[in-house]
Amino acid sequence: MSNNNIVLGKHSGRHAFRQRLTELGYELSDNDLNRSFVRFKELADKKKEISNADLESIVNDEMKMDLEDRFKMVRIQVLCGDSNVPTAVATLRDEQSGHETTLATTGTGPVDAAFKALREQIDGASNIKLLEYTVSSVTAGIDALGEVTVRIQDPSSGKVVFGRSANTDVIVASAQAYLNAVNRLISLRNTKEGQVQAIHPQFNSLA
DSSP states (O other): OOTTOEEEOTTOOHHHHHHHHHHTTOOOOHHHHHHHHHHHHHHHHHOSOEEHHHHHHHHHHHHTTTSOOSEEEEEEEEEOOTTSOOEEEEEEEETTTOOEEEEEEEOSSHHHHHHHHHHTTBTTOTTOEEEEEEEEESSOSTTOOEEEEEEEEOTTTOOEEEEEEEESSHHHHHHHHHHHHHHHHHHHHHHHHSOOOOBOTTSOOOO
16 A cells, blocks of 8 residues: 555544554554554644554654653754854763763754754764654744654654654754654664664764
8 A cells, every 4th residue: 555545534533543553564552552542633633634654653653652762962052044054063962871972063954954963973863854844833922832843754664753842942842853753763773673773983972
């Protein structure tokens, strides 16, 4: 079946949801199914049509919930403006080793620069494909809380996952949402391969 086929909508029930996941190769426990179904209904309220890729993202996202993120963002700074080249400086900490690394990168815009500064510090993340990037206002006013959602794909496996974060600084929220998604992909790889991705060997520990 084509990955572009629309399979479910907002009026689809739990049985149809479970059956479609089974056809996609997912066998979930009742708890995982319930959590995934809630996420499906939330997404269906926002999107008229739900694709196979959407379903896979929901399930992969929920399967990751019980796992700890390996990489934490210590800080991120971004320089941009009409006369500046967008530049981001990000510091990551590998929770497994305790090492911190810092990298500065440029991009087509502040968000692109921030994403590059994060993924290029993690082995196996440099070729991750960004499929979707959305920003929405959670609260009103000049200090509004912005919620960012990103959807990325692992080219090696085709797996798609979501990442979300909210912050009054949309660049910080964007970077955290992106890193959340990257951590999910790494965890999925580790679960499948039984190994841990290492921090990029190009960067020295600052710890």
